[in-house]
Structures are given as structure tokens and as C-alpha cells.
Amino acid sequence: MAKSTKSTASATQKGTASTLSPVPTLSVSLKDLPGIGPATRRNLESAGYGTLEALATATVLELTEVSGIGEKVAKKLISFAREQFSMGLKTGIEIKQEFLRRKYISTQCKALDELLGGGIQTGSMTEFAGVFRSGKTQIAHQLAVAVQLPPEKGGLGKGAAYIDTEGTFRHSRIEAMAKALGLDGEEVLQKIVVGRAHNSDHQIQLTEEALTNPKGIDIGLLIIDSLMAHFRAEFVGRGTLAMRQQLIGKYLHNILRVAEMKNIAVVVTNQMQAKPDQFFGDPNAPIGGNVVAHASTHRILLKKGKANTRIAHVLDSPELPEAEATFQILTEGIRDVK
Numbered sequence: 001m002a003k004s005t006k007s008t009a010s011a012t013q014k015g016t017a018s019t020l021s022p023v024p025t026l027s028v029s030l031k032d033l034p035g036i037g038p039a040t041r042r043n044l045e046s047a048g049y050g051t052l053e054a055l056a057t058a059t060v061l062e063l064t065e066v067s068g069i070g071e072k073v074a075k076k077l078i079s080f081a082r083e084q085f086s087m088g089l090k091t092g093i094e095i096k097q098e099f100l101r102r103k104y105i106s107t108q109c110k111a112l113d114e115l116l117g118g119g120i121q122t123g124s125m126t127e128f129a130g131v132f133r134s135g136k137t138q139i140a141h142q143l144a145v146a147v148q149l150p151p152e153k154g155g156l157g158k159g160a161a162y163i164d165t166e167g168t169f170r171h172s173r174i175e176a177m178a179k180a181l182g183l184d185g186e187e188v189l190q191k192i193v194v195g196r197a198h199n200s201d202h203q204i205q206l207t208e209e210a211l212t213n214p215k216g217i218d219i220g221l222l223i224i225d226s227l228m229a230h231f232r233a234e235f236v237g238r239g240t241l242a243m244r245q246q247l248i249g250k251y252l253h254n255i256l257r258v259a260e261m262k263n264i265a266v267v268v269t270n271q272m273q274a275k276p277d278q279f280f281g282d283p284n285a286p287i288g289g290n291v292v293a294h295a296s297t298h299r300i301l302l303k304k305g306k307a308n309t310r311i312a313h314v315l316d317s318p319e320l321p322e323a324e325a326t327f328q329i330l331t332e333g334i335r336d337v338k
């Protein structure tokens with residue numbers, strides 16, 4: 001593995017010292033919340049505020065509207081939830097410690113791992129954008145398997161949630177990739193929870209379910225393949241664009257919030273859109289505009305190369321240099337070009 005990858009990995013290990021406060025789990029019950037009875041609790045739960053995470057990032061207005069509680073109680077609930085997650089001001093060193101809690105999932109291609117600064121980072125969102133057949137779904141499958149490897153082999157020893165919006169999840173690909181890594185195909189499939197989303201509403205609902213109640217599986221990775229397909233098909237015409245963007249913004253914000261708190265890696269795939277108004281450079285851009293661009297921590301562009309090779313290019317990242325890596329798609333999965 002490359003030098004930069006090694007240093008990232010060892011820094012990560014050092015950072016997991018006992019000085020870090022434990023991250024509260026998503027399943028924390030609302031029963032212990034101050035000042036609310038069972039009826040209000042049910043209202044909150046049915047409106048999607050059934051977890052401390054949801055309360056911690058809710059606004060007073062939202063809570064009063066959906067549950068009928070007063071402003072005072074809403075404020076109290078929100079601040080109680082925020083205290084549980086220590087969401088107040090932090091020192092730089094606390095931020096550093098939190099950051100070092102992040103881990104990396106190997107893509108099984110050294111060049112790609114190196115490009116990504118060690119692999120797919122937990123607690124943030126990595127976007128793979130590219131035209132058809134550029135390898136987005138193959139990478140998604142590869143990661144759903146790789147996350148299950150033990151940490152010493154580049155995984156997290158955890159399962160994956162796969163939100164499939166295009167009906168392209170294939171158990172046979174998972175089994176082939178698992179076998180190539182010495183894993184049992186059916187055992188690996190057992191630890192992947194798949195949500196086949198038929199429209200954008202369904203996609204949002206399945207994502208929420210995958211993050212809060214993924215059939216009892218300990219999830220280390222959430223995959224959305226693809227993020228924008230339904231939104232793009234359903235919201236046509238300029239008049240609906242603002243509404244679409246608002247909806248996606250909220251959807252992504254919720255995902256990122258849980259991913260950060262639970263230290264889950266989020267990988268989304270995205271299609272490309274021709275930008276007729278662009279005169280210089282690449283006239284194609286990932287769809288979703290600024291909302292998706294800002295939510296993606298690491299934005300990777302995939303391009304077709306010769307035969308089964310593909311080129312990955314860092315489009316935008318707060319910490320990765322603009323660089324390229326080449327990989328190939330084999331029956332075994334994503335691998336380095338020999």
C-alpha cells in the first residue's frame with residue numbers, strides 16, 4: 001500500500017484512544033426524554049423524530065408542528081438530544097480526535113485506495129459520478145463485499161446497506177467478488193440489506209429504514225446506486241427544480257448527519273448530464289447541481305479507458321489532491337491494472 005495510505009491508517013489507530021467519548025447508538029430510546037408522555041412520543045416517532053439523532057438536528061418549528069408540543073418543551077427536547085451528542089462548540093483538538101475516529105474501506109485496488117487517501121472514508125460521503133458502464137455499480141458491489149473483511153484486510157468487519165434505484169443489484173456479482181476474497185458468498189449476502197427503491201419517496205423511506213433499522217445488521221457502509229435517477233425522472237421542467245433541490249438537500253443532510261454520528265461510510269453513484277452552457281473544459285457534469293456537489297465530501301469522476309480499464313479522477317475534495325488512478329473491472333471485482 002502507498003505511503004500516504006499507511007500514515008492514514010496508523011493515525012486512525014492512534015486516534016481511537018480511550019480519550020474519545022463513545023458515540024451514542026442510533027437505537028437510543030425516547031423513553032427517557034424529559035417532559036413528554038407516551039402519546040407525544042408516538043407522534044414524534046410517526047413523524048420521523050423517533051431517534052435522538054433526528055431530535056438533535058430538528059428545529060423548534062418542526063417539532064411543534066408535527067407533534068403538537070409547545071415551544072418550551074420542543075426547545076428542551078432539542079437541547080437534551082444535542083447534549084447527548086455533544087453538539088456544542090469544540091476545540092480544534094476535539095475536532096482532530098473525532099476525525100481520527102474515521103476508518104477506511106479498501107476498494108481492493110491499491111491505486112484507487114491511494115487516490116482516495118486510504119480508501120472509502122467513514123463519516124463522510126463519497127460520490128462516484130460517470131457515464132453509463134463507467135463502473136459505478138461494480139464499485140458499489142465491490143464495496144458491499146469489501147466492508148465485510150476484517151480491519152486488517154481493509155474492511156470494517158461490518159455489513160452494508162444497498163439502496164438500489166435502478167434494479168441493478170446482482171447477488172451473482174456479490175458472490176463472485178466474495179469468493180475472490182476468500183469469503184462465503186451466502187454469508188456475505190446475509191450481511192447486505194438491499195432496498196429496491198421504486199420512486200424517490202420510496203428511496204427516502206428505504207434509506208431512513210436502512211440507517212435506523214437495517215434488519216438487525218451492523219452497517220458500516222450505506223450505498224445509494226444511483227442517487228439521482230428517480231429525482232431526475234420525476235421532477236421534470238424548470239418549475240419543479242427548486243422543490244427537487246430542496247428535497248434532495250434535506251435527504252442528503254439527514255444521511256450525512258447519521259453517517260457522521262454513527263461513523264458510517266456513505267457511497268453514492270451519480271449520472272452525468274450534458275451542460276450545454278459550458279464552453280471550456282469538460283462539458284459533462286454530475287447531476288444534482290450545487291446541492292449534491294456540496295453534500296459530497298469526496299467527488300470522484302469515472303471515465304472509460306481501454307477495454308475493461310477505467311480512470312478515476314478526483315473532482316473535488318477538502319483533503320485529496322486532484323489526481324487520477326486507473327483500475328480494471330474483472331469478474332473478481334475492482335482490481336489494479338497489472
Ligand SMILES: Nc1ncnc2c1ncn2[C@@H]1O[C@H](COP(=O)(O)OP(=O)(O)OP(=O)(O)O)[C@@H](O)[C@H]1O
Nearest residue numbers: 130131132133134135136137138139308329330331
Ligand atoms: N461479471 C463481470 N465480469 C467482468 N466485468 C463485468 C462483469 N459484469 C459487469 N462487468 C463490467 O462492468 C461494466 C458495467 O459497469 P457498471 O454496471 O458498474 O456501470 P455503471 O457505471 O453503473 O453504468 P450505469 O450508468 O448504466 O448504471 C460493463 O461494461 C462490464 O464490462
Ligand SMILES: [Mg+2]
Nearest residue numbers: 136137166168
Ligand atoms: Mg449502474
